[in-house]
Amino acid sequence: MVSSNLDSIFNPKSIALVGASDEEGSVGYILMKNLTEMGYNGIVYPVNIHKPEILGKKAYPGIPQLPQTVDLAIIATPAATVPDIVEQCGIAGIRGLIIISAGFKEVGKFGKLLEEKIIEIKKKYGMRIIGPNCLGIIHPDIGLNATFISKKQKTGSIAFISQSGALGSAILDLAAHENINFSNFVSVGSMIDVNFGDLIDYFGTDPKTRSILMYIEGITDARKFMSAARHFSRTKPIIVVKSGRSIESAKAAASHTGAITGEDMVYDAAFKRAGIVRVKDIADLFNCAEAIGKQPLPKGPNLAIITNAGGPGVMASDSIVSLGGKLAQLSSETIEKLNSVLPSHWSKGNPIDLLGDANALRYVAAAEACFSDENVDCVLIIYTPQGSSDPSEIAVEILDLYKNKKFSKPYFTSFMGYEDVEKANRILTDNGVPTYSTPEQAVSTYMYMYQYKRNLELLYETPVELPVESTPPKQPLASIIRNAAKENRKILTETESKRFLEYYNIPIVKTRVAKTVDEAITYALQTGYPVALKILSPQISHKTDVGGVRLDINSEPELRSAYEEIMKSVKEHNPDAQIQGITVQKMVRKKGIEIILGAKTDSLFGPVVMFGRGGIDVEIYKDVAIGLLPLNQTLARRMLEETKVYRLLKGYRNLPPANINLLEEIVVRFSQMLVDFPQLKEFEINPLLINENDAFALDARGVIDKELLRAKPHEHLVISPYPEKYRSLWKLRDGRTVILRPIKPEDEPLWIEMFRNFSQESIHFRLFQTVIGPVAHEYSARYCNIDYDRELAIVAEIEDEGKRKMLGVVRLNIDPAENAGELSFIVADPWQGQGLGSKMVDYMIEICRDKQLEKISAVMLSDNYRAIKLFQEMGFTIESLDDGTQRAVLDLKEEIS
Template sequence: MVTTNLDKIFNPKTVAIIGASDKEGSVGNAIVKNFTELGYKGKVYLVNPRTPEILGIKTYQKIEQIPGTIDLAMIATPAKTVPAIMEECGQAGVKGAIIVSAGFKEIGSEGKALEDKILQIKNKYAMRVIGPNCIGIIRPRNNLNATFTNKMPKPGKIAFISQSGALGSAILDWANHENIGFSNFVSIGSMLDVDFGDLIDYFGTDPQTKSILMYAEGITQARKFMSAAKHFARTKPIIVVKSGKYTESAKAVASHTGSLSGEDAIYNAAFKRAGIVRVEEIEDLFNAAEVLGTQPLPHGPNLAIITNAGGPGVMATDALIAKGGKLAKLNKKTMDELNNALPHFWSRGNPIDVLGDAGAEQYRTAVEACLNDENINGILIIFTQQAVSKAIEVANTIVNLIKNKTYQNKTIITSFMGYGAVQEANSILNANNIPTYSTPENAIKTYMYMYQYERNVQLIYETPEERPIDTAPPKRPIMAILRNAAKENRELLTEDEAKKLLDYYNFPVVKTEAATTPEEAVAFAHQIGYPVVLKILSPQITHKTDAGGVMLYLDSDIDVKQAFNIIIHRAKKYNPKAEILGVTVQPMISMKGYEIILGGKTDPIFGPIILFGMGGVGVELFKDYSIGLPPLNSTLIRRMMEETKVYQLLKGYRNVQPANLKLLEETMVLFSQLLVDFPQIKEIDVNPLLINEKEACILDARITIDKSKVFKKLEPHEHLVISPYPKKYENPWTLRNGQEVLLRPIKPEDEPMWLEMFQSFSEESIRYRFFQILKDTPHEVRVRYCNIDYDREIAIVAELSEEDHKRILGVGRVSIEPDGKTGELAFIIGDQWQGQGLGTKVVDFVLEIAKEMHVETVYAIMLPDNRRALNLTKKMGFKLDYLSDGTVKGTLDLRDEMPSEKCPEPKSPEPTLEADKKDKATSEKEKTEKIKLENDAPPEAEVTSL
């Protein structure tokens, strides 16, 4: 989240081309021509020690000889020379560099060593670097082509980021042919420094960019990437093509979770969680970008298909079902309208076949009926040119319908099939922002991308909460198990250890004892009670059933002794090198239910992941599973379950009772928290988890650990890519009237209380806070305020509990800008709670947290008559400036303060008011006013900041 100095790259006033050349066809020559012949307005300097001028432009031997400061250095020299050149650039004050040179880590260890040197120099001088091994960047509106390709695209609203230079060059060529424009084009190469997360943050705040398109081969710094994508996906669609979908790099792994959760499936889960749309092909990138910016998003997968030909309707239906969509069920009113208006032989269902001789009026009737049907989320209109059909009339009819505001909340896409006969109709549709496609399949594909985007963005609004410390399971006994295994140089916990760990964490685990002799097994069987189950206990035998290492329904001492010997014999035969520790003895569970697998593993890029799916022996046979990234709450978990076929089974069928889904959700939330709390867990399989309508039980579990993390001091949650609820900032505090409130970070669940607080504000408070009088705030705005990314924003609420009712009295917030160093302060206290010292305390608290988050400067924007906010910020050390737009900007430099190791505990105010102590000579009226000014802090900053 640090975009510092990226402006030096994307808006340079001075550029030095190092490696400029007069050799026609060379990279250095192409770069010079792009800067000098395509209209770039800034100053360009050429660096080449072997020639005095290039293309009539004076050259310099070194960058240090250039007068003034250089914003951007374009480096096009052999790889081995780049570290020394970077050092010279740093000494000369250059803050941005694009390295187009190749020959770095892609060639091996020697190239990697060069990259390491460049990285050290970049950090030393606080430079930003794009590349190496890249094409460069283009900003058409600025006539900036900092690449060695001579293709200058037209200006547009799309920012395109490519990890492949060759593909990027091809895209530029294709976009010019298709008349597609760009706000920015970036080839990022090896991502030594600037990566996808940086660019999403930068383009997210670029007013010329409406959508962000990416070609990605891999992601670096996943937490930064996820945070940036989640932050901007709500307002700017982020669409990605990710290559490597079917890589053959899977290695043999010991757990079901490890074998199922491949790299591509994890990327899919991460993209969904971040609100990113993943498409299949490059063309889909631009199709999706076009439609996401012009059409309302469908709130469901239910599509109505209107066609004048049966075949294309069937093709569209096949494509819709294949991609997870549904044919909308037409309601009775729609059916009646269609029956009255269409010929007797119409299809009488969805797809709606208006027949081949249908004209504009039949299309109008069908489309209007579907627009009024609440069962329908979107409409696909298919037109094929037939003898009496008139494409232009049909197109104009659709346009006129869409102009009616009543119908502007429903998605409409079209497929006018053919070429010459429908070309003008397609132009009419495109001119009115109605997407049209040459085939129904492409139209369906785009519709489902739209639905996927809507669904993914909704996922962003679900922020999980860290488990409360007072109800969390004890961690010391669990760490004792992990340490014991690590001391014995084991990665794999025994089954007995694994189940004990889960039992400590309050999972419903079947009682399990480990026996090393037949006699011990009999003794444990007596303790547990017959019938029992025996299973092989060996670190090397993962799949016990395959080894013949499981025997069921043992109901006597003789059976147990015989089973013990048989299992040991089979295990030795199955794997002669395996270490046989004995057997486990468990009760024979008689409960009937559904078998589920819960799995987890640590991904090298995205950290811990969770797998849910059909369990038992069929887990790898059916491969019915979904993946999520913790922390997860019940809503996110329900979404995970809905992606699987076994979910339909869990809801019950025929005479079988449905599973207790609430209990399953609670178990999965607990499972998610286990992976949040213990980064030492490398892989875990709970398979099967048996669940029915009443209870759940874990029958088997397998856990491997990362020994390197067991004795290492780890920062809290450093292994996660999604920041959990920061429980550490919860603190009680007492108002002046003696009532106790809880100061804590805001949560998504606070939306109803936030609305109640808003509705209690006076018009004056609302005007101060929002700079206008608002009667209400829509759900989307409330969600934005309550559902925040704790990595880039902190909002502290004061919560008052009154018997069975809770309310929010006020909010203080610091929103961190993409540079990571600047934050905007906003605060508001409910009118009836002003004068209690709460405004001062909340603002003080969020400023301390901001300092802990390494924010250097905080500002607040206020109205000039908001005296209470002006006084409060001034008291906090803000310097106030009156701006030309009539507002007041307060600025606080946190670097002037002593560094804070941790956020201090809030303390209740002294019973004697500070204002009384400071000013004995002030009149009673002035004193009262001063107290109000200092302690009440209603609104001040922009609506986007609360």
């Protein structure tokens, strides 16, 4: 069932149109015509203060005069009148509003004040609002057209959400021409209330919506957006066009990371992390939606190309390689098959050139060989009109082959031309085969599909559990931040920055601070030559730029000379800089690769981590990848793999492979440091030297945000981190101690082992079905890799005979729209009878109170007597449902109030 939270807007049984008009061409006139002439069967009440009748319907002077409380009010009146109308709607009990009117924050200060007043009224009455300054909505399934677009839409399976009304109108027109239909269309406007996250939640649970398309200019609530997208992208493709790729990053960045990681890169990282497919333009949006909805996802990047013309085959080959895919290497068996059915002078490889006189038989033979080849993940069939071959016959024969053989690989077609191939293209389109006017369009769509598949795989890949200390002492580091703030500086010194790394077990080169040249000589003798000298000043972030670094100093005379040169150069470049001294550190003679590991705080998505090629040329190469916090081993590896320097790290020519496992640990520790300290606005390790054995942070720089000294834990993150606070100890009845803690992705092996200890009866009571055979990764990952904002699972873990074992799980699924949760629990059969089930449920109820949920429930089979008794003892009310199950309900609202 779709959440009822927005049903008053998308499934209204009655509507009031405030600003209805009978003046042809006006917005109120077009809205009224669309509401009454497009097939909507609900009641429509026109509201107009001046006229008793609009288009044959009785009109009412205002909301208070309506004969009933309607589900939805559509407001199309001047902006200044809107707050009073919204207040009237609230008093009348109307819960859904669409504000078409413009003239709010987009026009200046007065409009912004109007918006703020509307938001205040909305909160007072608990209403939901789409807009203002929007086009409206269309729900074809119920004939609802609440827009001023006078075009009837057919029912489809795609929800389309647009931040631009004008663009939305154009896209609806284009989609109608391309025979693409929607389950819903929404123009979100200024999003003072209902936003992208709300709509993903709503359409994610709509059984008639199979995919979600979005045109985005900017996101308002990033945390809600990420939570909703991560939750539903695994079951429904979410495809996005995001405008504004060329927006520059912040001008005044105190680190390389801040300068390189622009807004668009952060959006890219966020979309990947959420499993969203980002496409470049509107044509790709629909191509991708159509293909993902009708074709199986490819298992890999290897494309086979079948063509009757060499040129288009080369074009497709260039396109697949440039987009990061691969030309499939045909197996020897496939080559033999093709040799036996094709002319002797066929291309003998991929692309498979069938020659200009190719008929349907040749196409079918080549397609069957490719579909059967394990090296081929997808097939592109290109046809150009030439010779006497019939394109329609080719289309029909390929369709029959695919259906009869029941192949499970995606395939695309590009029947090039217009009139000659029109019938063939219609045959293909009507049977759900994506077909394109050019091979490049087909290849681009295939790679988007592969990207979507790869995103989901990596998103739910089980990470290795790393030996990362998650709770180092934080007070000493908090003290460093407070002291810097008291001194009215935002840049941490190198020694202060390295102190952070040291606490998080990120290897550093020991650094000493010398106030005088004699102190520097003493430290150099203690450290041992050769040494490096660097200026230490809060006002100098890039030391090399001011001549503040000297390397490979091998003696006292060299050191004295270097010291004087640094001081002289720094004073010339920055005479006002406060010089705190010179740092002395041992030169690292070990060979290795220099990388950069940095972080910056994005204004929307919060802290992001950057990894890439390091050293002084980092801004020239810009070989970097970024990721959103928090990171685990899988996500860290994914960041590494996105860079070119990763090829060096794996070993290249005479360069041995670097210790990538250690590097992953460092990235995860770095991520945890940023999770723990929201005050770190920017942080950078550059360079971090890594070789086959060791890693060393040679230089570090931190930048703090003094405004966040009293920030609450984790409010700076858009993805909820592991909730460590819900870890607890408890004793079984036999006296053994168990750990109660939240589940995490790394727990998948333990979860699978526990599942093997479930009897079929236990599985039946928990899942309402029988499960036979091994558990697939896609299934188990779903239970271990969760979004802690909307789902929580507490596991009971024990060490038994030297092994960690999972004994049971209690799970909470949160409905963010209703502020309610649903409980379920299971205890592995060998551990039943120890009081564990009662303890886990009791513990989860306490967590529900901590999260301030208003209601929790659980659904059970009617013969699950032990569970029913347990919930009764916990104070739940038990009720019977129509399907024969029992529901236990506990109202926590009174406790909260």
